[in-house]
Amino acid sequence: MTEVNIFNNINEEEKKRLLTCLNAKKINFKKEQSIISNIQNTSTIGYIISGSADLLRYDFNGYRTILEKYNENDVFGDMLANTNNGELMVIATSDCEVLFMDYDHLINKCKKNCPYHTTIVNNVINILSDKVNKQNERIEILTKRSIREKLLEYFNTISKNKISKTFYLPFTFTDLADYLSIDRSSMSREIKNLKDEGFIAIQGKRITLLY
Amino acid sequence: MTEVNIFNNINEEEKKRLLTCLNAKKINFKKEQSIISNIQNTSTIGYIISGSADLLRYDFNGYRTILEKYNENDVFGDMLANTNNGELMVIATSDCEVLFMDYDHLINKCKKNCPYHTTIVNNVINILSDKVNKQNERIEILTKRSIREKLLEYFNTISKNKISKTFYLPFTFTDLADYLSIDRSSMSREIKNLKDEGFIAIQGKRITLLY
DNA sequence: ATAAAAATGTTGCATTTGCAACATTTTGGT
């Protein structure tokens, strides 16, 4: 889904030199491990080489909300603009390899030495634009007033991205409820209604929009 | 509130030359006028010289949602990552002057000629980061499960930004309800509860957090 | 200054949603 990659237009040779220059470090994480606690300072950004992770928030009631999902080539970290209010965490949802780099180094320090600086900066702009777009989608969904509307807006968004009326949920239903910030059983009830009323067909995680 | 400005670190002299080179056009709008319909193509971005405007969405039920508020020095437009699904519009909330520029020109074409290109690019990164942060705040608010929690999260956000327990709402209550995506009368009821229970003090738009 | 329009405050009632509790199915690990 993510088209932009911080290393777009930088070949493997250049990339290797760049990583040395950036003092980048690769760390492996097992599924369920906490990634963000391994980030020492707020100017560190993480780049997912392989695997996946979630950005989570637990509020004081214990409610969990999935704020973002990260996959291969995604970048995360405070400098890429996650409000750092302490209750956030990034958890590996599968075994994954993460490359840690220093943001300031990436953006500023290289400026004089490194010919790939301009390319990196343009990639960062694209990553940020992409992120803003995804957040816009999320906001569109969350501002819908009912569970039904939230579900349909969410389904439409996926359908548009996949350019298909049929698609597979990238979530368990339990996680989807957290993502939409609604009660799981109420969501389950509403999905049943949508099915009964002929709006959608659904087998497991495979959903087809019938409208 | 917005600290970053696309013309940061570019002096007036340089700015003038830049605007000529960018083929920038200034247009004045009266309060309530539609700004976005004046944007011809999606690579145009608007810069608010003075005044204010809202990015609005009307859904098929006629519900209005305020997606973003723009003030002096803010920048908006598709290239700065607003999902362009047709139902969006930017409306002047006061008389305002808007400077229209071509985004590609700003980012790419100038590259060889214009020494301020690097500065502009860094400013764009800051603007995007800032936008991601604001959207994060919005998402934090919208994912709260109850009207009470949404209100408190919103008040806390403003309070943090102003570094004060007392602040003035930048909204009418009617608009605030649209921003929080909740029913106005229900919100009004809950604000009364918060007041009665001693969580907040409120006179008009002046709110003080008492916790 | 005045009238009209918009915003705010308030309340009863219908509806939706959340919650709890439990049954059933699927998944993951050994």
Next chain:
DNA sequence: ACCAAAATGTTGCAAATGCAACATTTTTAT
């Protein structure tokens, strides 16, 4: 293949929210 854990499905009931309708206050335009 088996067990345990997680996910899913289901439902009655309580609580929160939305809706409608109206009164009151504030804002805006002339």
